[in-house]
Amino acid sequence: MSALDRLAATIAARRGADPATSWTARLLADPDKAAEKFGEEAVEAVIEAVRADPAKLTSEAADALYHLLVMCAARGVTLADIEAELTRRESRSGLEEKAARRR
Numbered sequence: 001m002s003a004l005d006r007l008a009a010t011i012a013a014r015r016g017a018d019p020a021t022s023w024t025a026r027l028l029a030d031p032d033k034a035a036e037k038f039g040e041e042a043v044e045a046v047i048e049a050v051r052a053d054p055a056k057l058t059s060e061a062a063d064a065l066y067h068l069l070v071m072c073a074a075r076g077v078t079l080a081d082i083e084a085e086l087t088r089r090e091s092r093s094g095l096e097e098k099a100a101r102r103r
């Protein structure tokens with residue numbers, strides 16, 4: 001099992017946990033807050049990408065990935081759902097897909 005799979009399983013297991021003892025449970029109970037936190041963490045990752053600091057970008061990317069998974073879980077979207085969508089896209093390049101949308 002990858003670290004991402006373990007993280008997704010931990011997030012799923014936090015549903016209904018005590019928000020006083022779990023940050024994940026607190027966000028799962030408040031989907032709008034989860035979305036807001038993902039937005040903040042994504043912006044922090046963008047800032048480190050522009051600054052070109054690989055260590056800080058790694059840390060902010062981990063924060064963003066965790067908060068992305070929590071935001072999706074708060075709305076019933078699982079890592080398996082996202083992986084299925086990524087798998088569906090494997091047969092087509094991004095540029096092909098963009099061109100098809102403009103036709």
Ligand SMILES: N=c1c2ncn([C@@H]3O[C@H](COP(=O)(O)OP(=O)(O)OP(=O)(O)O)[C@@H](O)[C@H]3O)c2ncn1[C@@H]1O[C@H](COP(=O)(O)O)[C@@H](O)[C@H]1O
Pocket residue numbers: 007010014021022023024025062063066
């Ligand atoms: N990966 C993470 C993870 N990354 C970041 N965070 C938390 O996200 C919170 C947001 O941090 P910020 O500093 O951005 O926000 P803030 O604390 O509100 O501070 P300000 O920016 O407002 O000043 C912090 O409490 C971090 O600890 C995480 N909390 C949990 N996890 C994973 O989720 C598991 C379960 O955590 P709990 O649900 O808390 O038990 C953990 O074992 C980890 O594997």
